[in-house]
Amino acid sequence: MHLGIDFGTTRTVVAYTDRGNYPVVAFTDDDGDAHEYLPSLIGVADQDLVFGFEAARAQADGHPVLRSVKRELASAAVSTSTRITIGDLHPLLLDVLTGYLTQLRSKLETSSTIAQILKSDPITSVVVAVPAHANSAQRFLTLEAFRRAGFAVTAMLNEPSAAGFEYTHRLANSPSARRSRLVVYDLGGGTFDASLVAIHDRSHAVLGSVGINRLGGDDFDAVLADLACQQAAVSPDDLGVEAYFWLLGDAQAAKEQLAPQTRRIVLDVQDKTVIVPVADYYQACAALVEQSITAMGPLVDGLDAGEPDLSTIAGLYLVGGASSLPLVPRSLRERFGRRVYRSPYPAASTAIGLAIASDPDSGYTLSDRLSRGFGVFREADGGQRLQFDSIFDRNQTMVAGSDLTVQRRYRAAHNLGWYRFVEYAGLADGQPAGDIVPYPDVIFPFDPALQNEAPVSSEVEVRRTGEGHLIEESYRLDQHGIVSVTITDLDSDYRQTHQLGLG
The missing domain is CATH 2.60.34 (Substrate Binding Domain Of DNAk; Chain A, domain 1)
Structure with a gap:
């Protein structure tokens, strides 16, 4: 079995190879519900670390939980000796990552849609991803954690490069001789990356990559939570760490349910129910989206001057869970016109691309560049x-x-x-x-x-x-x-x- 694993800031998504198809793996939680991801949550219960769905249950029971552990990897000072704090525990970051990925492997083998298949077709190779802007230490820690968890990692790709494979596999006829380049816009839970990819049949060549280590869905959640606090006339400090943590989770859930026609967002802050107008939320988030567009300047000629040259570009491809926020494609279409496409699998595009890369029969090749x-x-x-x-x-x-x-x-x-x-x-x-x-x-x-x-x-x-x-x-x-x-x-x-x- 060949797998592609996208270890994300809020969710980890796995896809696998199946005779030229690349389905996403679903995991069953303790209530018997299926999810096409494993939550990237780390919690503490009875002074032991718990992961994924168990961490979500620990959170519901009032135990301390760490959201967005992947963001800890983006620190400039991260190393094998880096420790993090979860409740009263101060474990090594590498041990936490290894524990989470060990749990992921266990869930794949016991409570996933491929659990039975793995009994006769065990995991033989895995391709994983990191943000294009990841530094050497972040790459090493990610790779080492996967290896310690028992995964045979055969390759590590930059996230937008993997998403480019998913685009080509799904829209093989989109790039043309005149427009053979694709800009992959990857806005995940904690990071933003973009890559300019030249495509010829199944051969991909990355011409350039840019990124922002701390820009993603977490920041959009914080904006919404802070607006709700304003409506309730309380400050995040007044709420306290635990209550604000819960509010962030509610804000994330409300954000992910937004549709283009949504006009208001309802949230509970302490004992108050508040309404945040979507227009106010989008206005407060506009600077975050603009930050991502500005970062893409080196990839798109004329973008800095406000007149992007798209003559050789087949499209701007939106992937990453945070790109599902309606504000994001709307803002990008205002700048780039109709040539903006959002993946139908924004949260799974990278994992699907990684599975394609893991497939020895896919015929896809990649030459990447350092970012x-x-x-x-x-x-x-x-x-x-x-x-x-x-x-x-x-x-x-x-x-x-x-x-x-x-x-x-x-x-x-x-x-x-x-x-x-x-x-x-x-x-x-x-x-x-x-x-x-x-x-x-x-x-x-x-x-x-x-x-x-x-x-x-x-x-x-x-x-x-x-x-x-x-x-x-x-x-x-x-x-x-x-x-x-x-x-x-x-x-x-x-x-x-x-x-x-x-x-």
């Missing part, structure tokens, strides 16, 4: 100045299943090498700009005497020593977008290897 660059600040002039060296450009093309390696060689001129690694959204005058993710400093001793004392304290002064040993830096960008570096003193054979995201 983030990677480089290092180095000591120069005896430690008096830092200079930046870009190692992997953000537009570097990645071919599925292959890694990239870059090497640097030089004679050491200092007693220490102090490397400050960062991922970045762009460069301005040769320096990282935009969304920058720093990683822990790496201190490498060039002085043989210091190599015998490694690790070297950060308090050791950097000083110029003249020409020293020959140093080699080898950077590896694997097929999942995870960066590792090996620094070697070729004269003494002393070396260090570091994988970004490990704390």
Whole structure:
């Protein structure tokens, strides 16, 4: 059995391969009801972590629950040592993710629409996704959690790239020789991504990707909850953490039920029933939608000037659960005209695309691009100045299943090498700009005497020593977008290897 798994901010969706079809898996909850997702909820019951439907039940019983655990991955400081707080517990984020995905695997095998099939056709390969703008640590933690949960991950795709597969599979004749490009607009529960994809038959080439790590359905829920508080003349602080948490859940449910003809939203705040006019809600959310459109500027010529050039673009394809909000397609059609299409499976489009990618007989191919660059600040002039060296450009093309390696060689001129690694959204005058993710400093001793004392304290002064040993830096960008570096003193054979995201 080949699966595509979209671990989402609020819901996790699974699709599987079935003779050229890619159905979505349904899960049965404790009441016997079927859902085409597993809630991405983490809760605490009797001082133990519970996940999915069990976490939803714990929430109903008044126990603490963490919504949107995936957003914890978007932090610039996330690593294997990152801890999160759920009630009185402070577990490692990686352990929480592993526990949730272990529960997902158990539900697939015991209480899903493919449970019986898996008894004779066990899971042999899984393709998973991450936001296109995900940093190296986020990619590593996601991949590691899936592996620890027992899934055989064969590939990791960017979410909008996977959704592009679903589009082509469903609308094979839409791209033409003149309009062969697709803009995938992916507004999920916690993140926004967009990719420009060139399509030729079943071959997809990502020409560029942009993203915002903290923009998604959660933000639209918060807007609605805050408007309801205003109507009730109370502040979120007055409600308290638990009551506001419940209000966010009610706001999410009300938002997902909105139709184009809906005129008002009814919510309960404490002991008051309030009515929020939909027009007021949409007006308050307009800035969020505009933020996503502005972010797409690098992908669509003329968008910054207000006149997008769509001459080569087959369409703007809306996916992600939050794109179901009627305001989103309406706003985009006002900007892009009729060439805006919303997937009939907005919450499942990515999972379906991942299942297509997992199918060895589908014939689909993908060359993707990095959405983030990677480089290092180095000591120069005896430690008096830092200079930046870009190692992997953000537009570097990645071919599925292959890694990239870059090497640097030089004679050491200092007693220490102090490397400050960062991922970045762009460069301005040769320096990282935009969304920058720093990683822990790496201190490498060039002085043989210091190599015998490694690790070297950060308090050791950097000083110029003249020409020293020959140093080699080898950077590896694997097929999942995870960066590792090996620094070697070729004269003494002393070396260090570091994988970004490990704390």
